[in-house]
Amino acid sequence: MSILVDKNTRLVVQGITGREGEFHTRQMVLYGTNVVAGVTPGRAGQTAIDGKVPIFNSVADAVKATNANTSIIYVPAAFAPDAVREAASAGIKLIVCITEGIPANDMVATYAFVKECGARLIGPNCPGLLTPGQAKVGIIPGNIATPGPVGVVSKSGTLTYEAVDALTRIGLGQSSIVGIGGDPIIGTNYIDALELFQADPETKAIVLIGEIGGNAEQDAAKYIGKHVTKPVVGFIAGRTAPEGKRMGHAGAIISGGEGTAQEKIEALQAVGVTVAELPTDIARLVKEALSK
Amino acid sequence: MKLHEYQARDICAQYGIPVTGGGVATTAAECRAIAEKIGAPVVVKAQVFVGGRGKAGGVKLASNPAEAELHGKAILGMDIKGLTVEKVLVAEAITYEREIYLGVIMDRASKRIVVMASAEGGVEIEEVAKTNPDAIKKIEAHPTMGLLDYQARNLAFAVGFTDSKQVRQFAGIAMALFKVYIEQDASLAEINPLVVKADGSLQALDSKIVVDDSALFRHPELELMRDASDEPLAEQQAREAGITFIKLDGDIGCMVNGAGLAMATMDVVNLYGGSPANFLDVGGGAGKDKVKAALQIILSDKNVKAVLFNIFGGITRVDEVARGIIAALAEVNTDVPMVARLVGTNEVEGRKLLENSVLIPASTLGEGAQKAVAAAKEYAARKGL
Numbered sequence: 001m002s003i004l005v006d007k008n009t010r011l012v013v014q015g016i017t018g019r020e021g022e023f024h025t026r027q028m029v030l031y032g033t034n035v036v037a038g039v040t041p042g043r044a045g046q047t048a049i050d051g052k053v054p055i056f057n058s059v060a061d062a063v064k065a066t067n068a069n070t071s072i073i074y075v076p077a078a079f080a081p082d083a084v085r086e087a088a089s090a091g092i093k094l095i096v097c098i099t100e101g102i103p104a105n106d107m108v109a110t111y112a113f114v115k116e117c118g119a120r121l122i123g124p125n126c127p128g129l130l131t132p133g134q135a136k137v138g139i140i141p142g143n144i145a146t147p148g149p150v151g152v153v154s155k156s157g158t159l160t161y162e163a164v165d166a167l168t169r170i171g172l173g174q175s176s177i178v179g180i181g182g183d184p185i186i187g188t189n190y191i192d193a194l195e196l197f198q199a200d201p202e203t204k205a206i207v208l209i210g211e212i213g214g215n216a217e218q219d220a221a222k223y224i225g226k227h228v229t230k231p232v233v234g235f236i237a238g239r240t241a242p243e244g245k246r247m248g249h250a251g252a253i254i255s256g257g258e259g260t261a262q263e264k265i266e267a268l269q270a271v272g273v274t275v276a277e278l279p280t281d282i283a284r285l286v287k288e289a290l291s292k
Numbered sequence: 293m294k295l296h297e298y299q300a301r302d303i304c305a306q307y308g309i310p311v312t313g314g315g316v317a318t319t320a321a322e323c324r325a326i327a328e329k330i331g332a333p334v335v336v337k338a339q340v341f342v343g344g345r346g347k348a349g350g351v352k353l354a355s356n357p358a359e360a361e362l363h364g365k366a367i368l369g370m371d372i373k374g375l376t377v378e379k380v381l382v383a384e385a386i387t388y389e390r391e392i393y394l395g396v397i398m399d400r401a402s403k404r405i406v407v408m409a410s411a412e413g414g415v416e417i418e419e420v421a422k423t424n425p426d427a428i429k430k431i432e433a434h435p436t437m438g439l440l441d442y443q444a445r446n447l448a449f450a451v452g453f454t455d456s457k458q459v460r461q462f463a464g465i466a467m468a469l470f471k472v473y474i475e476q477d478a479s480l481a482e483i484n485p486l487v488v489k490a491d492g493s494l495q496a497l498d499s500k501i502v503v504d505d506s507a508l509f510r511h512p513e514l515e516l517m518r519d520a521s522d523e524p525l526a527e528q529q530a531r532e533a534g535i536t537f538i539k540l541d542g543d544i545g546c547m548v549n550g551a552g553l554a555m556a557t558m559d560v561v562n563l564y565g566g567s568p569a570n571f572l573d574v575g576g577g578a579g580k581d582k583v584k585a586a587l588q589i590i591l592s593d594k595n596v597k598a599v600l601f602n603i604f605g606g607i608t609r610v611d612e613v614a615r616g617i618i619a620a621l622a623e624v625n626t627d628v629p630m631v632a633r634l635v636g637t638n639e640v641e642g643r644k645l646l647e648n649s650v651l652i653p654a655s656t657l658g659e660g661a662q663k664a665v666a667a668a669k670e671y672a673a674r675k676g677l
Contacts, residue, residue: 020577020607077506100576103477103507104398111403112435127606139576141606141636156552157576158604161636162657165604182551184479185403211552214400237555240562245538247555247571261559277563278658279556 002131002176003151003196003203004094004122005070009135012037012059012068012092014075014083016048020098021074024139025049028072031136037062059090070094072128072137077101080124081110088117095187096137097124107185114187121187127157127179140164140177148173150286151197153190154209155182155216159237159279163207166283172290175203182211190220198228205231205286208273210264212238212247217264225271231289232273235282236261293503296339298381299517300501303476304483307468310495314383323364326382327357333385336363338370338377341522343416348372353385375522386497388487392451393417393428394466395482396473404432405473407439407466411451413485439470461494462486476514477507526589533585535574542567543672544664545590545599545628547583549574549608557602560657566665569596577607583616584623591626597677598629598668600660601651605636612638614645621649629667633660 011028015021016038029035029049037056038048044057056062059071071087073080073096080099087095095114102124114121122129128138132145139157144165150172154160160179167174178193180186190208197203206228210217217236224232239261241247265275274289276282295303298316305311314334315326327334338350345351350372354360360382370377391413399406410428412420420427429450433439444463453459465486473481480502487497508515520528530537536551540558544566548554551573558568570593574586590599603613613634633654634642643653652667654660671677 024607078509101506103510104479104504105405105474105477105507108398108403108405109436139607144636154552156550158548158550158606159552159556161604161606162553162556165635184398184400209552211555216400219401235556237552237559239559240568241555241558241571242538242540245571247536247538247551278560279553280656280658 002134003193003200004176004178005129005131005135005137007034007134009137010034010036010067010069011135011137012039012062012066012071013053014039014059014071014073014087016040016053016055017043018074022048024074025053027142028136029053031142033135033137036066036068059086059092063090063092068092070137071096073097073099075099077103081106084110084121085113088114088119093119094122095119096122096126096128098126098128098138099123100125102183104184107183111185111187122178123181123183123186125183126181126186127160129179130177132174138179140179144168145177146173148175149202149204149290150174150207151200151203151205152177152207152209153193153197154179155211156209156237159209162279163209163235163282166280167207167286170283170287172283172286175200190216191223194220194223194228198230203230205233205290207282207286208232208234208268210234210236212236212241212261212264213259215259218267221267221271221273224268224273231292233282233285233289234265234268234273234275235279236264236275293505293508293514293518294341295501295503295517296341296379296519297337297498297500298339298379300499301496303472303501304469304496304499307472309465309468309483310493311499312383312386312495312497314381317364317380317382318368318378320361320364320368323380323382324357324361327354327360330382330384334360334382335385336360336367337381337383338367338372339379339381340372340375340377342373342375345372350377378521386487386489386495388489390488391485392488393420393482393484394469394486395480395484396470396478397480399432402432404435405470407431407433407443407447407470409447409451409466413487417482417484433470438474439467441467455492458488458492458494465494465496472501476501477504477511478502479504526592529585530572530589533582535572535582535586535589537586537589538571539593540568540570542569543595543597544668545569545593545596546602547572547574547586547590547599548602549576549578549604553602553604557600557657557661560661561600561664564658564661564665566661566668569593574608579612580616580619583613584620587617587620588624591624591628596628597671598631598664600664601630601632601634602657602660603634603636605634605638608636609638610634610636610642611645614642617651618645618649629671631660631664631667633657
């Protein structure tokens with residue numbers, strides 16, 4: 001088993017003919033993901049990826065023709081909120097938005113609309129989802145992952161790759177990898193992912209990768225304390241980041257001494273989470289936790 | 293992007309918020325002229341992007357134009373927390389009875405825009421949040437309908453207004469500030485203090501607007517307001533090249549793809565006894581030109597004694613990064629040692645390209661950091677630094 005995406009995923013790609021969309025769709029198809037449709041307004045009837053994927057004018061048309069149940073968005077920031085809303089109104093229940101740089105205020109109404117439609121949004125500004133051996137919905141490199149018992153949830157992209165690569169190297173596969181994104185408003189947070197991993201019988205341990213800024217990790221710690229019985233290994237980036245400087249991600253800023261790595265690490269440790277000092281130590285600590 | 297007080301004030305005025313008149317001066321003579329025009333006591337306020345300018349002597353009261361000129365002379369050119377004061381706002385000095393805080397901000401947890409008010413105005417809201425959190429009243433705006441009249445009125449009651457005229461005026465200002473926040477794509481809009489004058493009317497004495505950088509593409513008029521004076525040259529160059537760069541005090545230059553990994557790289561350098569010279573995220577899918585620009589920016593810092601490349605290729609292709617490093621090295625004359633830890637997409641091709649270069653290879657982040665720390669020490673010893 002796995003969470004969110006698997007062999008039953010029927011994926012529609014919004015922005016399939018764009019540079020990023022085309023490149024990553026090819027990677028997803030190569031990985032074996034069931035990509036059933038693409039959407040580029042005005043190009044209905046054409047195909048993408050060497051004739052493998054039919055293109056539609058709208059998500060609604062794509063859903064009607066192909067029964068797509070999941071959408072991935074590679075649309076530029078100015079148009080991405082609309083793409084999310086289009087997917088939600090077309091009845092897609094899982095929407096993954098990779099796009100970086102969406103104006104934060106645009107996501108307020110967009111998120112509310114997604115909820116109203118009963119859909120789940122992953123991201124924006126995230127690397128997406130990967131269930132090793134089954135489906136890759138996003139940009140996480142498929143070759144570093146392998147099927148196994150570890151669930152991974154993270155705000156960061158490349159830092160996740162680092163952890164997954166290390167897990168694979170010591171022989172620990174992953175049940176699913178969830179990149180939740182680093183923007184101020186994201187559709188799925190740590191708690192949502194933790195809940196899914198806790199309920200997934202194949203996930204035996206969870207890796208939670210966080211960073212400075214905000215208090216999502218502290219909230220996750222509270223949730224773990226109450227509801228998560230599986231071992232959790234954590235890592236928090238930005239222990240040595242200075243106060244008041246925004247470290248790339250819109251969320252990664254320590255303001256007024258709040259959102260520091262130290263308080264996050266302490267919150268996690270207080271509920272029994274083992275926190276790694278080095279990102280590459282994560283794998284070893286998971287192994288130790290699983291052998292207990 | 294932060295706006296100056298006077299820019300924020302002008303925007304607030306456009307939305308009908310009562311602000312304090314006056315003008316911006318860059319010379320002491322202009323301060324005098326503005327004070328003469330106002331014809332009443334004035335405040336001369338430094339326009340710099342740092343808090344605590346009052347304590348630093350950047351805000352002064354003048355009872356007449358001659359005094360305004362003297363204060364202008366003292367404040368212009370003054371150094372406040374490393375920033376030079378280039379402009380001052382000369383505004384009428386207002387006497388008042390009460391100070392209130394009013395702000396609009398995004399609340400990540402509720403995923404709503406929140407309007408906050410506090411009867412403890414005049415001090416930084418972060419300070420109130422720490423010492424007396426109950427004094428801050430918050431209202432969540434509706435995600436699509438926005439701030440509603442009744443909500444704005446309730447906020448007025450919550451901070452202690454009882455007079456119906458004042459309640460109406462406060463609610464109107466809150467509605468206007470919310471509109472400023474939405475229409476200007478702000479990530480923060482605040483009036484602090486919003487004062488109650490002796491006649492009972494309200495007026496904004498100081499305001500602050502921070503614009504969401506991600507929304508600047510649809511606000512060319514705000515981009516024109518950019519004052520890069522508080523932005524170091526290297527950070528400005530990086531921003532223009534599409535790179536996120538923050539200068540730090542150490543001596544190990546870092547080039548990384550991805551913000552989280554870049555922070556983790558800094559942490560690991562520290563763990564092995566080194567000190568990073570910067571945070572640098574070249575972004576996803578960085579090509580040759582970006583890598584070259586990033587390396588030039590890193591090396592423009594004379595404190596740098598070693599450079600550590602930590603690239604985990606996903607969208608980013610390692611061979612492209614290697615080409616960028618080679619191209620940069622051909623142009624920049626440097627003997628600073630460099631350690632490269634390049635893995636992921638097209639890693640074999642990338643490594644091949646760098647085979648005959650001066651770069652020190654590393655296969656893990658820990659190994660890369662240790663080698664960079666050692667190389668920096670060796671370089672310092674060799675140069676007698």
